[in-house]
Every structure is written in C-alpha cells, then in structure tokens.
Amino acid sequence: MSVETTPREAEFAIAGMTCASCSSRVERKLNKLDGVEASVNLATERAHVTFGEGVTVEELIEVVEKTGYSATLLSGDADGQVGDSAGVGQGAPVDVSAGMLIAPGGSVWKRLFVEPSMQTRAVVALVLAIPVVVIAMVPPVMAALGGVRPWVELLLTVPVYFWAAFPFHRSAVVNARHGGTTMDTLVSIGISAAFWWSFVATLSGGTQHMYFETAAVVTAFLLVGRSVEQKAKHRGQSALRSLLELGACEVSLLVPDGAGSYAERRAGVAELKPGMLFRVRPGEKVATDGVVVDGRSAVDASLVTGESMPVDVAGGDEVTGGTLNTSGTLVVRATRVGSETTLAAITRLVERAQTGKAPVQRLADRVSSVFVPAVLVIAVVTLLGWLGTGHLFTEALQAAVSVLVIACPCALGLATPTALLVGTGRGAELGVLIKGPEILESTRAVDTVVLDKTGTVTSGSMHVTAVETAGKLTKTAALQAAASVEAGSEHPVAVAIVEAAKERGVSPVAACDFTALPGAGARAVIKGTEVLVGKPGLFDVVPDELADVGAGVAGTTVFVGWGGKARATVTVTDEMRVSTPAGVDRLHELGLETYLLTGDNEFTAKSVAAEAGIASSNVIAGVRPEQKHAVVQRLQRQGKVVAMVGDGVNDAAALAQADLGLAMGSGTDVARESADIVLMRTEVAAVADAIGLSRRTLMIIKQNLFWAFAYNVVGIPLAAFGELDPMFAGGAMAASSVIVVMNSLRLRAYAREREAVAA
Incomplete structure (x- = not known):
C-alpha cells in the first residue's frame, strides 16, 4: 500500500525580478514540477514552495536559474545541504540588479556595471539627461551649438544608455535567452530604438529627428521611479523587520x-x-x-x-x-x-500572509502573463499602421517607442502584494495576525460577530462575591467543600473559588476521583462522600432558600452539595474589560451586528450585554461548550455571515464553522489553529481592528488594481495614436508603479488617528 508523506515547505529569496511578468513566470515554471505548489511575491521578492519527496531544493533552485533569476534558500523542511553548485551557498552575496546570479569575487566589470545602486544610476542619469533636453529643445542653445549639437547629445547620452540603463538591457538579454519577456524588455527595446536611430542619423550628418533626449529622459525617469519604489517597499516591510529585531541577543543563564x-x-x-x-x-x-x-x-x-x-x-x-x-x-x-517561540510563530504568520496571494490577484496574474508579448505586438502594429498611412518613419518610430515605454505591468504586479505587505505589517503592530490573503475577502462579507463572554468581553479574571448556605452549614464549610472539589480544575470559576478560599484562610481537603462534567460542573470524593459543584440540575433536591439565588444576580452561581441535595451556592463575577464598550461601538460603526454567547444564566448575560452595548435580543445564554458550533450554524441558516471570536478548546469547532474565525492569542493552541485571524490583544477592540484593517487592505488592493488597469487601458491607445511624447510616456510609466506603492503605504496610518485621540 502507498504511504502518504507530509509535504515539505521552503522559503526562497528570488533575485532579479522587476515586474509582474517576472514573478508570474517563476511561479509558473515552479508549478510545472510534479507535486510542487509555489507562490511568488514580487513585493517581498520571496517564493514560498510546498513540495513532495520526489523534489529536492537543488531542483527548485535550478528551475529558477533556468528561468533567468537566482534563488537563495532562506528556510524550510528540506533535507540535505544546498551546495554552492546550486548557486546559493548560505551567506553568499547575491546580485539583485538584473536577473541572474553573479559569482562572488571582484572584477572591474562587476564594480562598474553591476554593483552601482539604482539610486546612483538615477542621479547620474538625471544629471546627464537635463542638459540633453536643454540642448535638444531650447532654440538659443540649439542655434549656438549648430552642427555639433547631435555629437554633444550623443556624448552625454552614451553613459546614460550603456551604464545607467544597464540593468534594463541585461535583464532583457537574460530573459530573452530563456525565452521570456518582461517590462525591462519593453524599456530596453524602446530606449534602444530611440538611441540607435539617433546614432545612425548623427553618423549620416543629420541634425533633425534626433531622439537622444527620449532615451536619456526615459531612462532617468524609470530609474528614479524604481528607486522610489524600492524605498517605499522597504518602508512597507518595516513592521516585519521590527518583529525580527525584537528578540534578545544575549541571556543571563543560571547554571547549576x-x-x-x-x-x-x-x-x-x-x-x-x-x-x-x-x-x-x-x-x-x-x-x-x-x-x-x-x-x-x-x-x-x-x-x-x-x-x-x-x-x-x-x-x-x-x-x-x-x-x-x-x-x-x-x-x-x-x-x-x-x-x-511565540515571536517566531508571529513572524511566520506575517511572512506567510505577505507571501500569499489574494483571490483578487488572479485576474492581474493572468493579464501579466501575456502583457509584455501583447505590448510588443501592439508596438509593431503601431509602427506598421503609421507607415501604412503615409507618415514619416520618424513619426511612426516615436509612436511605437511611446507604446513600449508607457506600458507598465509593474503596477499590476505590485497592486496586491504591496498592500498585503503593508497591511499585514500594520496588523502585526496592532496585535492582529492575518493567516492568509484569502481571508480578506471573508471580512468584506461578514455582517455578524459572535463574542464569547469570558476572556473576550470580560477579563476572565473572576472572583467570589457571595456564598449562601441552607440549613446549619457554615459559609466557611461550604467554601471549603467547593474549593476541595475545584482544586482539580483549571476552569476560571474553579480557579476563582480556590483563590477565594486561600485568601480567607480556608484550606481545601484532599479529594480523589476528580471528574470534570463538561457544561455542568465537577465532582470529587472527599472523605468517602461524593461532592458535586456546578449547575442545579446536578441535584435531586434544591432547597427553596437556594433555588432563586442566581436568578437575580449578575454573575455565575454554582451549587455545592452531596447526597443528591444542594447545600450552598457560590457566586462568582467576571469584571467587564474597560475597553469592551468602545470596542463594541467600533464593531457597530463597521456595520456589524454583535451577539453575546455565554454559558451563564440569562440575567447575568443580559447584564453584561447591557454594559457592553450589545442588544438584549442578541444574547444567547445557557450555552453548553458543545453547543457553540450549533449556535453558529443556526445564525448561518438565518442568512448571516458569521465571525466567531473565542479562545478555548471548546471554541475550536465554532471557530472552524464560522465564515471568519478569530482566536485570542492568550487562548489554546487548538483555538488558534482553527482560526483565520489570531488576536494577540485580548480585547474586543482587536476584533474591530482585525476586520477594519482587513477591509481597508482589500479596498486598497482594489484601488490599486483599478488604477493599474485604467492606466494601461487609457495610456497605451493614446501612445499608439501619437498623443503622448515618449518622454512623457516614460515619466507616466515610472509614476504608475510609485502611485500604487504609495497608495498601499497609506495602510501604515490605519488606526493611528484613533490611537492619538485615545492618548
């Protein structure tokens, strides 16, 4: 029979990706391997890969390198060592400038052409492009230079074309060698057409129809845009870097x-x-x-x-x-x-959410995969169309170059990942850990939030407020009996009873055969007598003086007795969190209906709901732990889209059943595993932050995608019909990606206004 193995996971840094076409192609090539499921993120330059036993890390890296990029193993379950032959020796420096790995070691070529940063290239390109524009477009300067003007423009443009634009050319060549095209292909072809046409015209002695300024300015604009984009993405990753820097470096060990x-x-x-x-x-x-x-x-x-x-x-x-x-x-x-550790788990959750893809990204991925070839076809059609309608070759060339330069798959590729990068990072700062980008869609549809009372609405820190007895039994004896049974339980009510006995100097008696009675209470044998603590239904007889004790009391009342008869009650209250009413108000502001779910009696539940600001009609009291799942199902059958908030083992089924599950970070591992979002802050305001931030992130993603699609849909036809100068087209293309990234960075300010008011 076949043995089913657990898939392994690995995280890679992918160097050399410059646009959505790059990340899409790497992802597509990896996913062609049997048993491999890969998600490649352009904004983080990471690939998260799940693979089976038949695939090795070396094979994954080889696929990436054959695609024209480099891969460095960051973490994973992979067996064996990744050798230098794979190109990713641990700690080896990796070139990220142009889409392929450069072996460590110095060379003049590498120092001159590969190592300079985008910022350095942008500065040099701007310094040289400005005089080229002045010489080409200011009549007095043109007249003063006369016949040497083209040669001066050529002299100034050569460093821009060959050195500053080197990353574009190199990436285009590398990708062409592997049968691919990217945004850099469009840029390289566009500025090359402008440069070499002008170069040939200069050698021929002409002074008209020169486009050196187009090659220089487009290069400068794109480099400036790429530099700003890199800085913005770096800012977007600040939250994750802060998490990674939180850990201590040294520790004071105590050694025997x-x-x-x-x-x-x-x-x-x-x-x-x-x-x-x-x-x-x-x-x-x-x-x-x-x-x-x-x-x-x-x-x-x-x-x-x-x-x-x-x-x-x-x-x-x-x-x-x-x-x-x-x-x-x-x-x-x-x-x-x-x-x-908790910090490592938080970091993994944030990284996983940032690496994944939201459903709304699928359309952008499909478009990106065919975008560059389609633009190349449009550029050729534009050139032929202008020539076929009797226009000069220079006019046709200008329109075709404008098409190549204005097209921008980058904005499409960055629309989703940059918003996820910033949104999940801001969430981590607020104590909200979103497990995956697909969860964003769930938060948009949610209209109902079910809050488990203990530990969420209330503090979960209970204390005894009253002890009542029947007959001649003293309150001290009643408390001792209750504490003796509850000493074996970790339930918040049990802990409160044991703590109250301790504070009052009452010592529990040794008990045996402790048994928890889920949803009802507990039992234990004390000095040969079975003592029960819990709901009145555990007893055959409840004296009249005890029967109504819990009915009009805001708190949880448990009955204590033996021999089938209840003999005392202990009332325990749970304090409302100070922040709960404001948190519930924020949920209502988001258009959400709130429900309170509790095992307490109806009077207690409605008292808590009134204080929290939850409608009394939305109180679901007397719910046993195993009934929570059914409560969520009932609300869903009523047509509600339900978010469930809980923290215990008995919440796991309800969290899994809910359309959106939110688990308190202080809760059990089972609850956290069943949830879609983990809240490190145990308060209702964190629920509002989670849903509000997720919705805002989804909104930013849709804004980015709308802008990216609209820009290309409008810009490419305008360029094809000659309405856009190539220089303007280059500036617009550089700006399009920057706009998407800057729009995503607005998520960093989420909830800061509220925090400022609260302070």
Whole structure:
C-alpha cells in the first residue's frame, strides 16, 4: 500500500525580478514540477514552495536559474545541504540588479556595471539627461551649438544608455535567452530604438529627428521611479523587520554549580534549551518564552501583542520572548526556544500572509502573463499602421517607442502584494495576525460577530462575591467543600473559588476521583462522600432558600452539595474589560451586528450585554461548550455571515464553522489553529481592528488594481495614436508603479488617528 508523506515547505529569496511578468513566470515554471505548489511575491521578492519527496531544493533552485533569476534558500523542511553548485551557498552575496546570479569575487566589470545602486544610476542619469533636453529643445542653445549639437547629445547620452540603463538591457538579454519577456524588455527595446536611430542619423550628418533626449529622459525617469519604489517597499516591510529585531541577543543563564546553587553566565540566546533557567533584569528583554519561577515585575508586551499597558507577572505566570521587563528582576524557566517561540510563530504568520496571494490577484496574474508579448505586438502594429498611412518613419518610430515605454505591468504586479505587505505589517503592530490573503475577502462579507463572554468581553479574571448556605452549614464549610472539589480544575470559576478560599484562610481537603462534567460542573470524593459543584440540575433536591439565588444576580452561581441535595451556592463575577464598550461601538460603526454567547444564566448575560452595548435580543445564554458550533450554524441558516471570536478548546469547532474565525492569542493552541485571524490583544477592540484593517487592505488592493488597469487601458491607445511624447510616456510609466506603492503605504496610518485621540 502507498504511504502518504507530509509535504515539505521552503522559503526562497528570488533575485532579479522587476515586474509582474517576472514573478508570474517563476511561479509558473515552479508549478510545472510534479507535486510542487509555489507562490511568488514580487513585493517581498520571496517564493514560498510546498513540495513532495520526489523534489529536492537543488531542483527548485535550478528551475529558477533556468528561468533567468537566482534563488537563495532562506528556510524550510528540506533535507540535505544546498551546495554552492546550486548557486546559493548560505551567506553568499547575491546580485539583485538584473536577473541572474553573479559569482562572488571582484572584477572591474562587476564594480562598474553591476554593483552601482539604482539610486546612483538615477542621479547620474538625471544629471546627464537635463542638459540633453536643454540642448535638444531650447532654440538659443540649439542655434549656438549648430552642427555639433547631435555629437554633444550623443556624448552625454552614451553613459546614460550603456551604464545607467544597464540593468534594463541585461535583464532583457537574460530573459530573452530563456525565452521570456518582461517590462525591462519593453524599456530596453524602446530606449534602444530611440538611441540607435539617433546614432545612425548623427553618423549620416543629420541634425533633425534626433531622439537622444527620449532615451536619456526615459531612462532617468524609470530609474528614479524604481528607486522610489524600492524605498517605499522597504518602508512597507518595516513592521516585519521590527518583529525580527525584537528578540534578545544575549541571556543571563543560571547554571547549576554542583553545590546546590546556580552560577550566572552570559551567553548567546542560541544556547537556550527548554527547561533552562535564566535571569531577566529591569530594562532587559525576555530572551524566550517561559514561566516565571521567582520574582515579580511588570512586563511591557506592546511591541509583541499590541497591549498598551504593562502586565504584572509573578511566580507561575507565563512570559513571552521579546517582551520588555520594566521593574523587578525575574528568574524564568524556558519553555519554548528558537522557531517554537511565540515571536517566531508571529513572524511566520506575517511572512506567510505577505507571501500569499489574494483571490483578487488572479485576474492581474493572468493579464501579466501575456502583457509584455501583447505590448510588443501592439508596438509593431503601431509602427506598421503609421507607415501604412503615409507618415514619416520618424513619426511612426516615436509612436511605437511611446507604446513600449508607457506600458507598465509593474503596477499590476505590485497592486496586491504591496498592500498585503503593508497591511499585514500594520496588523502585526496592532496585535492582529492575518493567516492568509484569502481571508480578506471573508471580512468584506461578514455582517455578524459572535463574542464569547469570558476572556473576550470580560477579563476572565473572576472572583467570589457571595456564598449562601441552607440549613446549619457554615459559609466557611461550604467554601471549603467547593474549593476541595475545584482544586482539580483549571476552569476560571474553579480557579476563582480556590483563590477565594486561600485568601480567607480556608484550606481545601484532599479529594480523589476528580471528574470534570463538561457544561455542568465537577465532582470529587472527599472523605468517602461524593461532592458535586456546578449547575442545579446536578441535584435531586434544591432547597427553596437556594433555588432563586442566581436568578437575580449578575454573575455565575454554582451549587455545592452531596447526597443528591444542594447545600450552598457560590457566586462568582467576571469584571467587564474597560475597553469592551468602545470596542463594541467600533464593531457597530463597521456595520456589524454583535451577539453575546455565554454559558451563564440569562440575567447575568443580559447584564453584561447591557454594559457592553450589545442588544438584549442578541444574547444567547445557557450555552453548553458543545453547543457553540450549533449556535453558529443556526445564525448561518438565518442568512448571516458569521465571525466567531473565542479562545478555548471548546471554541475550536465554532471557530472552524464560522465564515471568519478569530482566536485570542492568550487562548489554546487548538483555538488558534482553527482560526483565520489570531488576536494577540485580548480585547474586543482587536476584533474591530482585525476586520477594519482587513477591509481597508482589500479596498486598497482594489484601488490599486483599478488604477493599474485604467492606466494601461487609457495610456497605451493614446501612445499608439501619437498623443503622448515618449518622454512623457516614460515619466507616466515610472509614476504608475510609485502611485500604487504609495497608495498601499497609506495602510501604515490605519488606526493611528484613533490611537492619538485615545492618548
């Protein structure tokens, strides 16, 4: 029988891509391999590849190189080493200027033509292009230079054409060698036609119909545009870089000295292993995820989770790597290190979301795959059309060059990835981790948000407010019985009861045979007697004086008893988060209907809903954990598009069933795995941020795509009919990509106005 293997994943840096046609072709070539699924992102210059056992990393890299680009393995599950023969030795410098790998090692050619940056080329091109334009277009200067004017223009244009425009020519040649075309192909052909026509005319002694200024200015415009675009994309990646820089570099390890004590030693974080102890002093970053074993302090997690206020921690509390210790000294036992930490998981989620593709990008990809060949055909048709209608060759050439230069597949290719890059980065800053770009479409359609009460609407930090008894049983004895049973449970109500007993000096009695009763309570045997704690339905008899205790109380009331009879009640309340009402208001402003889901009685649930600003008609009370999934289904059958917010194991099925699942980062691993979006801030405002930011990102993507399509649909015909000068066309093409990137950068300001008001 066949054995099904788990697909492996790898992340590559792809060097040399300049437009959507490049990324589309690399993706298409990789996906032709059996068992390979690749997603190539132009904005991040990354490829995320899933592949089976029959494919090696070396084969993937070879495919990329045969396509005309270079690949560097960044991370993955791949077995074996990637040798230098593959072209990606770890740490080897990679040339990204023109679409193919340059072997390490110095040469005059490389230093002169390959290494200069886009910014340097742009400056040189501008400095030389300006006098070329003046000489070619200002009559007094033209008259003063007379017959030497073409030679002066040629002298100034040669460095621009051969040196500044070298990346365009080189990329065009490399891609042509591999049977492909890109935006650089259009640019290279366009400026080459202008330059060589003018060169031949100059050698022939002519002074009219020179286009040196076209070659120089178009090159300068495009280089300036490419430089601005690179800087803007770099700004868009700032959030991810900030995440990567959060981790500590060194740690104070506590090493056993053999005499029953510990010696402190400074070491690199890479030496940390699970179970090791380390010390964190005030002002230092927590080196990795762990549990506090000694000390008390306040930890600032704002850079990791978006929480604005420091969190108090003491013995037994968990701390997250990358957070800042603000006051006391802590001793922490490492629980997760390296790629298993919360910070590493956050970074992976953000990178995965940035590398993926939203459904709206599919049309752009299809267009990009045929864009450059189509433009080349249009340029040839334009040239022949002008010649066929009796126009001069120079007029026909000018129109054809304008078509080549104005066409811009880059704007199409950057429309989605740049918005995803900035949007997911801003989300990470706000404590919102979007698992994939396809989720953006889900947020647009959502009209209903179901909020699980405990830990979301309320703080989840419960405390006992009342103990009532029947007969001669004392409140202390009742609390002791309840705490003895609940000592075996981790439920928030149980923790509150045990803590209340501890605060009042009541010691629990040893219990055995503890059993949790999901949705009902718990049982345990104490001194030979079975004691039950939970809902009144657990008992055959509920005394009249206890029957109505929980009916008019805002809180959770549990009954305590044995022998089939309830003998006491313990009421536990959960404080409303201060930020909840404002968060619910923001959800309503987004046009969303809110529901409160809880296992509490209806009176308690409606009291919480009223305080939070949720309509009493939208309260779903008395819901058992296993019923949450059915509640979501019922709302969906009513025609609602549901977003579910939860944090526990019992929320996993509901999160998976919902059209959009949002899990609190403080919740269980099962809940986070089932969700589409992970919220590192445990508050309703984070839900509003997640949905609002996702919708804004989707809107920016659609704006970008509209602009990119409209620009080409309008610009190419205008150029073909001779309405656009090649220089103007070059400037427009450079501006089109910059506009898309700058529009995407507007997402960096999302929610800042609200934060400023709140401050």
